[in-house]
Amino acid sequence: MVVRLTVGLVLTVVALAIAGRRLWWLWRLAMSGQPAPERVAAVREHPGRDVETQAAEVIGQRNSSRTCSRWPCWPRSSRSP
Numbered sequence: 001m002v003v004r005l006t007v008g009l010v011l012t013v014v015a016l017a018i019a020g021r022r023l024w025w026l027w028r029l030a031m032s033g034q035p036a037p038e039r040v041a042a043v044r045e046h047p048g049r050d051v052e053t054q055a056a057e058v059i060g061q062r063n064s065s066r067t068c069s070r071w072p073c074w075p076r077s078s079r080s081p
Contacts, residue, residue: 043050
């Protein structure tokens with residue numbers, strides 16, 4: 001019982017360390033970009049257009065990543081008729 005608890009705690013600490021390091025790397029990556037005040041201003045002027053664009057991109061990605069009904073799953077453009 002004690003060994004199981006110790007192993008679980010050690011694995012949890014290791015996983016949190018890996019996740020924390022990854023989050024730190026992502027934070028540094030996000031903060032390394034240049035500010036884009038004109039993009040923020042455009043979104044504030046036309047919020048509906050931005051929501052529509054974002055929704056189209058997300059839906060487009062969802063449709064392109066659907067699983068196929070047969071194997072191998074080739075992209076639609078390269079499937080044979």
